[in-house]
Amino acid sequence: xxxxxxxxxxxxxxxxxxxxxxxxxxxxxxxxxxxxxxxxxxxxxxxxxxxxxxxxxxxxxxxxxxxxxxxxxxxxxxxxxxxxxxxxxxxxxxxxxxxxxxxxxxxxxxxxxxxxxxxxxxxxxxxxxxxxxxxxxxxxxxxxxxxxxxxxxxxxxxxxxxxxxxxxxxxxxxxxxxxxxxxxxxxxxxxxxxxxxxxxxxxxxxxxxxxxxxxxxxxxxxxxxxxxxxxxxxxxxxxxxxxxxxxxxxxxxxxxxxxxxxxxxxxxxxxxxxxxxxxxxxxxxxxxxxxxxxxxxxxxxxxxxxxxxxxxxxxxxxxxxxxxxxxxxxxxxxxxxxxxxxxxxxxxxxxxxxxxxxxxxxxxxxxxxxxxxxxxxxxxxxxxxxxxxxxxxxxxxxxxxxxxxxxxxxxxxxxxxxxxxxxxxxxxxxxxxxxxxxxxxxxxxxxxxxxxxxxxxxxxxxxxxxxxxxxxxxxxxxxxxxxxxxxxxxxxxxxxxxxxxxxxxxxxxxxxxxxxxxxxxxxxxxxxxxxxxxxxxxxxxxxxxxxxxxxxxxxxxxxxxxxxxxxxxxxxxxxxxxxxxxxxxxxxxxxxxxxxxxxxxxxxxxxxxxxxxxxxxxxxxxxxxxxxxxxxxxxxxxxxxxxxxxxxxxxxxxxxxxxxxxxxxxxxxxxxxxxxxxxxxxxxxxxxxxxxxxxxxxxxxxxxxxxxxxxx
Numbered sequence: 001x002x003x004x005x006x007x008x009x010x011x012x013x014x015x016x017x018x019x020x021x022x023x024x025x026x027x028x029x030x031x032x033x034x035x036x037x038x039x040x041x042x043x044x045x046x047x048x049x050x051x052x053x054x055x056x057x058x059x060x061x062x063x064x065x066x067x068x069x070x071x072x073x074x075x076x077x078x079x080x081x082x083x084x085x086x087x088x089x090x091x092x093x094x095x096x097x098x099x100x101x102x103x104x105x106x107x108x109x110x111x112x113x114x115x116x117x118x119x120x121x122x123x124x125x126x127x128x129x130x131x132x133x134x135x136x137x138x139x140x141x142x143x144x145x146x147x148x149x150x151x152x153x154x155x156x157x158x159x160x161x162x163x164x165x166x167x168x169x170x171x172x173x174x175x176x177x178x179x180x181x182x183x184x185x186x187x188x189x190x191x192x193x194x195x196x197x198x199x200x201x202x203x204x205x206x207x208x209x210x211x212x213x214x215x216x217x218x219x220x221x222x223x224x225x226x227x228x229x230x231x232x233x234x235x236x237x238x239x240x241x242x243x244x245x246x247x248x249x250x251x252x253x254x255x256x257x258x259x260x261x262x263x264x265x266x267x268x269x270x271x272x273x274x275x276x277x278x279x280x281x282x283x284x285x286x287x288x289x290x291x292x293x294x295x296x297x298x299x300x301x302x303x304x305x306x307x308x309x310x311x312x313x314x315x316x317x318x319x320x321x322x323x324x325x326x327x328x329x330x331x332x333x334x335x336x337x338x339x340x341x342x343x344x345x346x347x348x349x350x351x352x353x354x355x356x357x358x359x360x361x362x363x364x365x366x367x368x369x370x371x372x373x374x375x376x377x378x379x380x381x382x383x384x385x386x387x388x389x390x391x392x393x394x395x396x397x398x399x400x401x402x403x404x405x406x407x408x409x410x411x412x413x414x415x416x417x418x419x420x421x422x423x424x425x426x427x428x429x430x431x432x433x434x435x436x437x438x439x440x441x442x443x444x445x446x447x448x449x450x451x452x453x454x455x456x457x458x459x460x461x462x463x464x465x466x467x468x469x470x471x472x473x474x475x476x477x478x479x480x481x482x483x484x485x486x487x488x489x490x491x492x493x494x495x496x497x498x499x500x501x502x503x504x505x506x507x508x509x510x511x512x513x514x515x516x517x518x519x520x521x522x523x524x525x526x527x528x529x530x531x532x533x534x535x536x537x538x539x540x541x542x543x544x545x546x547x548x549x550x551x552x553x554x555x556x557x558x559x560x561x562x563x564x565x566x567x568x569x570x571x572x573x574x575x576x577x578x579x580x581x582x583x584x585x586x587x588x589x590x591x592x593x594x595x596x597x598x599x600x601x602x603x604x605x606x607x608x609x610x611x612x613x614x615x616x617x618x619x620x621x622x623x624x625x626x627x628x629x630x631x632x633x634x635x636x637x638x639x640x641x642x643x644x645x646x647x648x649x650x651x652x653x654x655x656x657x658x659x660x661x662x663x664x665x666x667x668x669x670x671x672x673x674x675x676x677x678x679x680x681x682x683x684x685x686x687x688x689x690x691x692x693x694x695x696x697x698x699x700x701x702x703x704x705x706x707x708x709x710x711x712x
Contacts, residue, residue: 016061020054024343026310030277031055034062037268037302039253039295040277043340044324044653045315045615048277049078052251053085055275056097059247066096070245072105072264074252078613079104082251098245102260103132103220106227119230124213133212133219141215142168145207153200162197170201171208175221176289178228178259181205224259231266242270253278253298257289265301272302281328281338284609284647286640292333299335309336313653314343315615320655323353326688327649327681333642353652353659355624355686357678360666365401368620368662372603373405375618382408384617386604388651390628395605396557397668398622400564402603404571410599412606418586422539422558426565427586429531432469433510434579442469448538451498473499505530513579520573528566535562608651619655624648624663629679641680648681661685 010018020031027047030040031054042048052071060066073079079100086094098105120127133141142164146157174184185202188195212218218226231238248268250256253276268274276298283292299305313321321340328338358364372385387409389395399417402409417423425448431441443455446469458472477500512518512526539558543551572582604616623629630644652659663678678686 012061016058019057019061023051023054024312026308026312027051027054030308030310031058033275033306033308034059034064034247035273037272037298037305038275038308039298039302039305039335040275040308040310041335042277042279042310043313043338044279044282044650045313045343046310046340047312047314047343048251048310049082049085051310052082052249052277053089055249056086056094057090060090060093064247066093067098068245069097069247069249070105071097071099071249072102072251073099074101074255076101076104078251102263103223106223106263119226119233122233123226125218126216129216131215131217132223133217137217138219139164139168141211142204142208144211145204148207149200149203153203156196156200160197162200167201167204170197171205172221173289175225176257176259176291178225178262180225180229181209224263228259228262228266231263235266238266239270242267246271247273247275249275249277251277254280254283254292254295255285255288255290256294257291258294261291261294272304274302280333280335281331281646282612282650282653284612284643284650286643292643296333296335307335311336311340312343313340315656316342316653317351317657318342319351319353320652320659323659323685323689324649324653326685327645327652329688330681330684331642331645331649351658353655353661355661355682356663358662358664360673361397361664361668362401364622364662364664365397366405368398368622368660369401369405369407371660372402372620373407376407376601380618382601382603383599385620386606386611386614386616386618386654387620387622388606388608388611388654389622390608390631390647391623392607393668394623394628396561398605402605403564403568407603408601409603409605412604413610417561417564420558420561421542423561423565425535425538426531426562429535430527430569430579430586431583433506433513433527433530434583436470436506436510437468439468439470445469445534448541449502449534450537451502451534453499473503476500477503502534505533520570523573524566524570527569531562531566608647611654612650615654615656617656618658618660619651620660620662621648621651622662623667624661624679624682625667625676626679627667627669627674627676629681645681648679 016032020028023031027050030038030051034055040048040051042051056069056071059069071079071082073082083094083097083099086097086099117127120130146154146164146167149157179187181202184198184205188198188202209222212222245267248264250264255278264274276295278295280292280295283290283295286292299307316324321342325339328334328340331338356364356367358367368387372387375385376382387395387398389398395411396417399409399411403417411417418427425444428441428444431438432445435441439458443459445455446453446458447455453472453476455469458469476496509526509530513523518526539555539562543554569582572585573579577585608621629648630639630641652661661682663676663682665675666673667676668674
């Protein structure tokens, strides 16, 4: 497009105006303010990516060399989208722009090119051969560092139930501030009991860092710390980089942490051509180390900066915008009044946001599922509907209701119901009962059954021409029969005895399931007893919780999931479906493989954090109570009510057409039903958004899901 414009007999001003003719007045100011420090407050649905693209194009048209422009994004996906849109607009020059994440740009553009080898030599790394650790390798080295502690420290970790993730969280929090071990130690207060965790973390950190250096590797957090230290040790390198990248642009600035701020400021101080775009009202990643004070303090660090407010929302209906504005009005940390305006003018069919209070968590789940099913029956696509929750614990109840009502769904950024270990085990069990030749199912079942025959052993044997799971059981059982004939039964292994018993029980269970004379209740009873006999103990394996109380709750949750899958089988049998047909259906659900056409039918489920940057026609925000919003489920951190309010704000601004906010009077907390009250944030909206808000004091729900008896 730029070449086309340059080919016309137009002034530069006319060409830039033609390039940006689709932008509104606020977007235009942001795209054409191309020098000096600029902060753009881009509200939800304000079109910030479009502005970033047009601003780069405008700078190039004004004569800025594309190679002098650096655009920093927070994800590879965002960087790719930016460059693709740039290429559509400006063609080949887009390929010369340095666009990428902090880590990719810092490591490739900064440390490797601008004398970083000198600093890497100082800290014991060869930059030409340094490897970046992935998460799994990083965890292995951290565990090695923990193993290196003395017995006293190990005992303290065990007594306090600290996990490697807990230790890494402490280290990551310090690195996000730009601190190294030396700076971290200065924060210790020997009079404080909780500083014992800091002291042990510092020991682990020191050993972990030494292990990284020995393997000539560096992890993602350390890249930022090292770069920040590099610029402090060699300020000339920052100036040299500033000369090359004399125009900096940073996306999602509200999610920046202090070490990222320090790095960018070190480069920008020499020219101050720094353009940041973000929305302080959507700063929700404090748990990852982001610091809202970075965006709030931009104007203080750059006194001559220009602030531009892009407050037109092109995403949501007016009533949703009104609700979001009430939420923003109650925020204490903001750079403007935060009031959005509807970007699209003209008549529109306004759907009223709905706030619904349910009696309990089960009623909430069923009420939401019932609404969604009705919408799907009217022709809505599942991909246009999203269910958002603050805590992952909330999704189990919703998921089970969707399963019962046969509503297709997919979970974004988490493990779906049919992908959980205990559910896959129960599914494999049924597959193996109905289809004994299904060796894959047999291997999974045997790995959990503990009869002395490992599924992994069968898998290895198959690689060298061995037999499948069922045949292996028969061969093992045959050893028992042979021993019985010669009177040596006691000398044979218990595996042979158990294999023989298992084959007999499997055959009886199979006959019961396929028999027309056996009632559904009898079939389910037989299936349940078979699971209790062989797989009950498997639910206690690899529990992720730390405290004894949490482990009990986690185990109970797994047991409830198994009861749910057995309940699903029961309902299918009641419909008259044959066991072999149920198996096929479960295989498809368990594999979770579907083509794009099928995916359009699936409702999306995700945390509010995972929804950031996305938008949907219909949003169901569940759990708007004082246990979930603000999240009071973690005793390891202080509750930041301002950030929690921003999380609520992000959730409601994902909605384009319809918004449903729900709460329950009673909710499960670690397996125990407790009474809860509505969220402070939903009450703020309820009390101040009297126009354009439908308030259901009590939902008229005909029943709770059948699976309510398994704990939700």
